[in-house]
Amino acid sequence: MTPAIELVNVSKMYRRYGGRQFSTLKSALLQRSIVRNLQPSETFPALTDVSFSVAKGSTYGVMGRNGSGKSTALKLVAGITKPTSGSVHVEGRISALIELGAGFHPEISGRENVFINGIMLGLSKREIQERFDEIVDFAELREFIDAPVKTYSSGMYMRLGFAVAINVNPDVLLVDEVLAVGDEGFTHKCLD
Amino acid sequence: MLSNLANLFRYRGLIQSLVARELKARYRGSALGFVWSFVNPLLLLLIYTYVFTAVMPNNTEGVQPYALFMFCGILPWTWFSSSLSEAANSLISGGNLIKKVLFPAEVLPIVSVLTNMVHFFLGLPILVAFLLVYQHFPRPENLLWFPVAVLLQLLFTTGLALILSALAVHFRDIKDILANLLTLWFFATPIIYPWFQPSVRKFHTFFDVNPFTHLAVTYQEALFFNQGPVGHWKWLLGYLGVGSVLLFLAGYWLFDRLRDSFAEAV
Numbered sequence: 001m002t003p004a005i006e007l008v009n010v011s012k013m014y015r016r017y018g019g020r021q022f023s024t025l026k027s028a029l030l031q032r033s034i035v036r037n038l039q040p041s042e043t044f045p046a047l048t049d050v051s052f053s054v055a056k057g058s059t060y061g062v063m064g065r066n067g068s069g070k071s072t073a074l075k076l077v078a079g080i081t082k083p084t085s086g087s088v089h090v091e092g093r094i095s096a097l098i099e100l101g102a103g104f105h106p107e108i109s110g111r112e113n114v115f116i117n118g119i120m121l122g123l124s125k126r127e128i129q130e131r132f133d134e135i136v137d138f139a140e141l142r143e144f145i146d147a148p149v150k151t152y153s154s155g156m157y158m159r160l161g162f163a164v165a166i167n168v169n170p171d172v173l174l175v176d177e178v179l180a181v182g183d184e185g186f187t188h189k190c191l192d
Numbered sequence: 193m194l195s196n197l198a199n200l201f202r203y204r205g206l207i208q209s210l211v212a213r214e215l216k217a218r219y220r221g222s223a224l225g226f227v228w229s230f231v232n233p234l235l236l237l238l239i240y241t242y243v244f245t246a247v248m249p250n251n252t253e254g255v256q257p258y259a260l261f262m263f264c265g266i267l268p269w270t271w272f273s274s275s276l277s278e279a280a281n282s283l284i285s286g287g288n289l290i291k292k293v294l295f296p297a298e299v300l301p302i303v304s305v306l307t308n309m310v311h312f313f314l315g316l317p318i319l320v321a322f323l324l325v326y327q328h329f330p331r332p333e334n335l336l337w338f339p340v341a342v343l344l345q346l347l348f349t350t351g352l353a354l355i356l357s358a359l360a361v362h363f364r365d366i367k368d369i370l371a372n373l374l375t376l377w378f379f380a381t382p383i384i385y386p387w388f389q390p391s392v393r394k395f396h397t398f399f400d401v402n403p404f405t406h407l408a409v410t411y412q413e414a415l416f417f418n419q420g421p422v423g424h425w426k427w428l429l430g431y432l433g434v435g436s437v438l439l440f441l442a443g444y445w446l447f448d449r450l451r452d453s454f455a456e457a458v
Binding site for chain 1: 210217221293
């Protein structure tokens with residue numbers, strides 16, 4: 001059986017922009033510094049030679065200190081950034097809970113945001129229509145779904161973001177430290 | 193690159209709902225709401241009419257009524273310039289999406305261009321109303337060139353928007369340079385003066401190189417000058433048509449090359 005997630009010898013270098021503060025468009029075009037020819041002093045290794053694979057139907061946890069590269073690994077799996085070397089392979093639809101409600105627009109209603117957020121996460125309009133009640137009930141926001149999102153409390157905001165992301169029915173669900181959502185009851189509901 | 197380009201078609205639902213969101217959010221909370229899309233160009237046209245008929249009358253022959261002539265060029269120019277300035281900022285202001293969600297970044301500048309296109313379309317009824325008020329009726333066969341010009345402008349603007357948005361992520365100065373450059377570009381294009389003016393003809397090479405000249409002149413010929421059929425179509429299709437397609441492909445290529453750097457740099 002092919003694993004759902006497979007990382008092979010993945011390394012990720014971040015650039016440090018401090019030393020390149022004065023680089024201009026002209027110099028970038030002339031020296032092609034935009035196409036990576038970076039000095040070692042200008043990079044920061046976030047991940048070095050990481051390999052792991054996760055079987056389908058299993059839950060895989062990564063623990064570590066601050067700055068050890070957990071979020072970077074997650075972003076690589078989600079495809080938001082690309083590895084500097086090595087390969088990342090993921091089977092199926094991904095939903096990443098790296099930040100809840102990242103695409104919400106504050107001025108428009110919760111209802112409209114559910115639709116747009118769902119489309120951003122790869123659902124079709126009809127699929128969202130079908131799951132809309134489920135999403136709203138899960139977020140416990142039935143009374144406030146037509147209010148602009150800017151009037152929501154941070155807990156309501158997170159709950160709605162979580163409810164949309166979980167209803168994408170992903171094959172691979174990536175969760176960063178975002179499950180500290182809402183009260184105890186809601187946290188338990190999320191973990192189920 | 194080609195497969196990414198094909199994906200663009202798949203994102204049409206996303207693009208559509210983001211354009212709708214921008215339009216809804218822009219007027220949310222204002223008393224007039226969507227009516228502003230009509231009121232804004234109307235007020236602009238009234239101000240220009242007053243200034244150029246009462247304050248400093250423009251009596252240039254061949255472009256009377258002057259306010260109407262000017263409006264034919266300003267309306268598409270506004271679409272062009274606001275698209276570019278919004279697009280240049282689009283990746284930076286949408287940074288949250290690029291960093292936190294798996295999101296096709298090229299959608300953002302395209303949404304800026306399309307949102308402003310909708311505003312352009314909403315300004316057209318005002319233009320039509322003024323054409324009727326002035327009893328200035330364009331020739332129907334000339335109007336056929338109008339959609340061609342709109343289509344080419346869309347392609348040209350999108351190409352530039354992709355380039356600017358991708359570069360602005362790395363070079364923030366572009367936003368400020370662009371604002372000034374657009375002002376210069378506006379006055380270097382025959383929008384508030386006619387292209388057949390002798391002082392313009394003298395430097396015609398300079399004006400011919402400017403792509404927006406051909407759009408502005410086509411709009412003016414189609415909507416305002418009804419002495420004869422649109423004579424500018426060779427320039428429009430030949431230079432601007434081919435140029436826009438190339439610019440769009442080049443813009444998309446550059447955007448695609450820089451795509452992986454966005455999540456780290458915004």
